[in-house]
Amino acid sequence: MSERIYSDYLNEYCKDSSIFLVKESEGRVKNFLNLDQEIPDQYRWRFSDLNSIVKQVRSENTRQGLNKIYWTDQSRNIEAYIIMTWWRGNELVRSCLNGLNRREVIVPAIAARSLLELSTVFLLNANTLEKNFKKIMFPPETIVISTDIENLVAKMIWGTRYQPKDELLTQTNIMTALKKLAKSPGTKDLMPTYDFLCDIAHPSFIGNTSYWSHIEVINPDGSERRLMSRLTDRQYNTEITDKTLWALAWSSTCIYNAFIIMRDAYSGLLKKI
Template sequence: MDKRSGITEAVAKGLGEARTQKLNALARHVQELQILTAEAGTVDLLSVPRTGRDITRWKSLAAQGGEDWVYVTYADKNTVLALDEPSEIGMRNQAAAAIYPELHTRMVSWWLVHAWRSIDLLEDTLDNIWRWRISSGAVTARAAVEEAGALVDEAQKLAKAWSIGKAAPAEELKRPKTVRDALAPALLHASMGSRLTGSHAKLQATNVLTLVKKLSKTSGNPRFIEWYDWLSDAAHPAFGARIAYSSLPLVHDSGAVTVRYYARAPLLLQSDTQQKTMESTIALTVADSIIAAGQIIVDVLNHSLALVDDVGLTTGAATLTRRNYWRNLSPVRGSRACPCGRGKWSQCGHRWGEPAPKAISLEDTSA
């Protein structure tokens, strides 16, 4: 047996059969996400409203370049929202073509970035666990918990916004504007929110502690707060980091002496009759938190991809532009298989006025 396989076997014994099975199941889900997204690439668009002289300049440049544009004029008659490279269909439905491809491409890139980041963090944490790299595991597991919190928060806001847009009345100009007014602010904050010094006051990213508390409440799993505290302590040069490679404390019956054992691999307590793996507080926290956070991430990514597809297929965004991007699915009709891959077109509900998909459907995430 080589050193790597020996450590893996010792880790499996230390974590126990139930945790090991959950970690292996999570690894399979991560692999499915990897297969889905590994070759994906996309582009997103951001339309900047033009006013006054900027409108004149835009029209002049478009004419000089012989470019095709679609645009919609705001109610004030002084503001224009424009988008280039419309399709023939888009040229005939300019309000929709000026708005829907922009919103859908931004939702697609939002989803892909979350998926790629989640895959990296989950794969790295799983690898750290099986290699008994507990210090690194605490750092990546902490980031994964934060990622789960951000994903849940943003997905819920986008789902709520799309439910408003999808219920908009069937008016050629009013419906696209209603959809953009609902979705654009949520997308802007999700893609550009930051805590950097000098970042815009209206685009301040949500504090991670707030996200963890929301995650705990939404998932019904109060342990996320406890896990996050331990992972943060272990990620920093603090007490948690000092005991990452130690056993739980063994206390003499008198209480006069406490003993911790330290090793670079899982510790075994051996007597004349048996061997028992000594539990590591940080290692078990890494394992339990990544199982719970990973389950949520996989669930929300699956549900929010359905949301992304519903926006694209309900609006027909891909048919309105000549640009190529990931998940640029085109609507079909009748009983044909839906391009979203979730059933027949007639059953998938990609129609105005139908209920919008939910962002999450969380089950018990306790490890």
């Protein structure tokens, strides 16, 4: 993708920014969109429930064959998860990008906040699976399973905080995930940016300021006539745009990296069997 994806206004806004990720944001989003061209619009997930697994196991009489059934099933579920997560990320990236190009404020900021949540969980899951898959070995005549990985994969796909059917499927609180990732090198801006964008998503102060333009008149008694505007050329607080662009660039990179990490992890595991 060689064409520009930022509007003239947004390109001008970013080119001289003192914030590295804002200045480099277009390139990072383009990198994400380039990979998206390789992702299918439809995907056929071969899913096996417990009864199906039992049937498959009955037709296999070697330990290596049993390992292959088990880990192939886990890998199919992981692949389905990364496709679903990529699609979600792609919708959010494009929504955020389109809004920014139209000089919108609130909707791109909310999309950017969601991107931070999605990319954080995706990257943490990718790192966990990669770390564990590298450790798994298949000694001769040994059946190898992992309930920890089973539970993680189940939570990745079916985890929820809305009336979970099982305690194991209670999704981890997003703040727990964000604070965990924020301990990694190079992530010092993650939590401040997320907290800032949350205030925009909520009926709070920062979201209100996006409509404040400027002071037109200071009256003799010291009161001010402040212009508020919903027009796209208003002089809103540029910090909102900076934080939105930072989150867009950071999340696009994290989702891209997590997709590659997780795909390579389960592919590498299956080659060991």
